[in-house]
Amino acid sequence: xxxxxxxxxxxxxxxxxxxxxxxxxxxxxxxxxxxxxxxxxxxxxxxxxxxxxxxxxxxxxxxxxxxxxxxxxxxxxxxxxxxxxxxxxxxxxxxxxxxxxxxxxxxxxxxxxxxxxxxxxxxxxxxxxxxxxxxxxxxxxxxxxxxxxxxxxxxxxxxxxxxxxxxxxxxxxxxxxxxxxxxxxxxxxxxxxxxxxxxxxxxxxxxxxxxxxxxxxxxxxxxxxxxxxxxxxxxxxxxxxxxxxxxx
Numbered sequence: 026x027x028x029x030x031x032x033x034x035x036x037x038x039x040x041x042x043x044x045x046x047x048x049x050x051x052x053x054x055x056x057x058x059x060x061x062x063x064x065x066x067x068x069x070x071x072x073x074x075x076x077x078x079x080x081x082x083x084x085x086x087x088x089x090x091x092x093x094x095x096x097x098x099x100x101x102x103x104x105x106x107x108x109x110x111x112x113x114x115x116x117x118x119x120x121x122x123x124x125x126x127x128x129x130x131x132x133x134x135x136x137x138x139x140x141x142x143x144x145x146x147x148x149x150x151x152x153x154x155x156x157x158x159x160x161x162x163x164x165x166x167x168x169x170x171x172x173x174x175x176x177x178x179x180x181x182x183x184x185x186x187x188x189x190x191x192x193x194x195x196x197x198x199x200x201x202x203x204x205x206x207x208x209x210x211x212x213x214x215x216x217x218x219x220x221x222x223x224x225x226x227x228x229x230x231x232x233x234x235x236x237x238x239x240x241x242x243x244x245x246x247x248x249x250x251x252x253x254x255x256x257x258x259x260x261x262x263x264x265x266x267x268x269x270x271x272x273x
Contacts, residue, residue, distance in 0.1 A: 026239060027065035027121045028094060030055070035110040037148055040077040042084065048262050051075075051111060054064060055086065055214035055225065059105045064098065072125045072264050076216065078256030080149070081261050085272070087125040094118070109174040117272060127183050131193070131240065131265040133209040136222045137258045139202060150203060151258035159197050159204065165228040165235035166206075169221070169242075179214035188214060188245075195221070216253055223251030239262065 031117055032055065040048035044056070052071060059067040069086040096116040103113045135151040140157070169192050176188035194209040224241065227233045233251075241249045243254065 026090055026093065026124055028088055028090060028096070029115045029117045029119050029123060029125065030088065031116075031272065032084050033082050033112050033114060034080065034084065035148075036075060036078050036080045038110060042071050042073070042075045042081070051081075051084075051102070052086070054107060054111055055103075055113075056105050059088060061206075062102050062106065063094075065091065070125050072129050073213070073261075075261060076256050076259075079259045079261065080257075084204050084261060085125045085129075085264050085266075087119070087123060098160070102165065113135065115272070118241055119268070119271065121247050123268070128265060128266050128268075129212075129264050131209055131211055132196070132213060132261065133207065133261075133263045134213070134218050135260050135262050136206040136208075136218065136254065137260075138204040139204075140204065141192070142250045143202070146203070147258075148257055151224065151255050155230055157204070157226070158231060159229065161231070161235050162225045162229045164271040165225055165233075166197065168235065168238050169195050173242060174245060175214055175217055175242070177241050177247055177250045178217045178224070179247065180216040180246055185214060190214065190217070196227065197225075218259060219256065220247070220250050220255040222258075223253045225251070226254065227251045 039051050042051045044050045044052040054067060056069055057065060067088050069088040071086040071087050072084060075081060100113050100116055139150045139152050158200050172189055172191045174188045175190050179188055191211040194207055197206050208218055228235055
């Protein structure tokens with residue numbers, strides 16, 4: 026029987042979502058907890074990867090169990106066992122072909138920037154000292170929308186078959202003292218959001234023109250784009266599925 030699990034985590038202490046040798050990951054912590062509580066080796070498949078230090082307000086994963094589970098009780102027991110920086114919100118039983126990664130139709134991230142020292146944001150936002158031209162940044166962001174080849178914003182030496190992503194939202198807004206970049210697409214490449222933000226910041230510093238992002242896209246060369254911004258400002262905020270109404 027297949028189950029979907031919704032969780033959230035603070036990524037500061039982890040080398041990303043995906044399990045890896047000799048490094049703490051969110052997937053590993055969840056698998057350890059499920060294996061202990063279910064009494065059988067349990068592997069989970071996440072909706073995607075996150076980089077080391079990236080947070081998630083919403084992440085989905087699926088796992089299989091041999092017997093019918095009391096989902097509410099399992100959520101309660103998992104949260105008693107898991108560390109404070111990981112929480113399981115809900116668990117649902119779905120059809121056996123449901124897949125947390127391949128069935129996802131949209132993913133959304135937010136990147137947070139502060140422009141003055143704030144100790145309460147030090148682990149959640151990237152501090153930028155220089156003034157930013159937000160209007161120019163939004164103009165550049167709008168040029169990224171639609172189905173495009175985003176190889177220039179991808180980490181090199183990845184095993185993806187295509188760099189085409191359908192970018193549906195890319196927008197900067199101020200929320201009080203925080204400058205927030207919201208971005209949504211059907212899929213994202215490794216390091217893509219942090220590279221996009223780094224490039225848009227160069228537009229905001231007037232080091233690049235808004236129109237230069239089109240030349241960067243055409244070049245398909247990672248060295249032409251801006252540097253990747255720190256992971257701590259990035260959060261995965263939502264994932265959508267054709268059956269999202271069942272995940273409530």
